[in-house]
Structures are given as structure tokens and as C-alpha cells.
Amino acid sequence: QQQVKQSPQSLIVQKGGISIINCAYENTAFDYFPWYQQFPGKGPALLIAIRPDVSEKKEGRFTISFNKSAKQFSLHIMDSQPGDSATYFCAARDDKIIFGKGTRLHILP
């Protein structure tokens, strides 16, 4: 059973556009929702994270929107740049961190 469902699997966005990646979960015990960014040949690295008592968190061009009642959260990348091309993973924590399957994002120059 997949605990964290992520979509889309892949995404192509024009430079300057908004990239949106969505995740959903079922386990109400999750209390921390990070997003990780992975470049080819590298390990994932923490990008931004949110706790469920907050509906939105913004860091630069990256924003997490969190809907506790719907058990959904999303990552928005504003003014997407070619350097943002990477795989993005949403994740959730109870006593361990469970990852979604990832979204391969490609930003067209």
C-alpha cells in the first residue's frame, strides 16, 4: 500500500512558468511533510518542509500548500528555471520518513 501518492510522474514546464506537484496521504499520524530535490547521480536533498498546523510555507520561489482536511499537499515552483530540472519527492513522517514515487521535472529553456 502506497502511503504517499505523488503526481504527476513527469512534468514539462516552460521557463518562467509555474511547476505544480501534488501529493496525498492517508495516515493522520504523519506530522511532518518535507520535499526533497534530486539531481542525476546525486542523493536527494531537503528542499522545503511543512508541519500540518500551517497551511502554507514559502521559501524563495518554492511554496508548499497544505490542506489538512483533504490530506493533500503540493509544491509550487514559481518562475521555473532550467536549473530546477530535477526529480522531486514529497514525503511524510510518522516515526520514519516515507517518500512518494517522485516527479521528474524538466524546464524548457
Next chain:
Amino acid sequence: DAGVIQSPRHEVTEMGQEVTLRCKLISGHNSLFWYRQTMMRGLELLIYFNNNVPIDDSGMPEDRFSAKMPNASFSTLKIQPSEPRDSAVYFCASSSGGRPGELFFGEGSRLTVL
């Protein structure tokens, strides 16, 4: 400061052989996680340790897989015997504190079993 260090970075082996992957944690971190990454299944948690003690190994695929943490800074993941379906990138990650916050990943070990 050195990050999480994994070795080998690449391993090609034949079916039936034993494979040992190694991981050195960031100094001061007390939790260690082994993940496996494939295109089909994404990042799967195999096992994690807290203060050298295995806490949850429910993600370990089968008895062919075993993991140890002989001291606070080092862990191994062993596959014996290896099979082609074990081909994947294996990551270890470390964190500090009781419950995992930010995970710091190594660069991974890419395993190919022929």
C-alpha cells in the same frame, strides 16, 4: 564537514554473488536509513537504525537482505545471494535526534546484477 559517504559508488556483479554496500554516517548523527531507488517503485525504505539498534526492518525485501550497524558511525547492507531484480541505486541517509527530521543522503551505490 564530510557528508554521508557510501561505497562502492558502482557495483556490477553476477547473479548469486554476495554484495556488501557500506555507509559512513555524518559525525554526531544517531539515525541511519537504507533506501532503495528504482524507476518503478521510487524510494523505498528498507531498514532504519536509531542509536545502532534496528527499529524497523519491514521494508527489507526478503531474507537475502541483511543490514548491520556495528558502531555509531558505520553500517553495511548485504545481499546474499544477489538476483537481477536487486539492481537499483541504494542510498543511505543519516539524521540527528529522536525522530527523523532532515535526512542527509549519500550519493548512492548503483548495483547491477547480471
